[in-house]
Amino acid sequence: MSAASARLQRLADRMVRSGMHCGVTLSMFDRETGREMHIGVGNLDSRTPCFATGVTKLFVTAILL
Known part of the structure; x- marks a missing residue:
């Protein structure tokens, strides 16, 4: 596990432990590599409902709603 993925995992774990989220998914893409x-x-x-973030997804969601 790379340092970046370990840091991302710790962030997700901390978010779930906070009690504000029952589950978390995080994705990252490095354009250079x-x-x-x-x-x-x-x-x-x-079946867990989720809201995906990103400028395009928010725009499409606003149109659909």
């Missing part, structure tokens, strides 16, 4: 990192922690399954 093409590397992707995906972290999931907590009580998540295929």
Whole structure:
């Protein structure tokens, strides 16, 4: 596990321990190297509702709503 993915994992773990989130998924993409990192922690399954962030996703969600 790289230092960046370990740091991302610690962040996700801390978010779930705070009690404000039942589960967290985080994804990162490095344009220069093409590397992707995906972290999931907590009580998540295929039926867990989630809100994806990002400028494009927020724009599409606003249109759909």
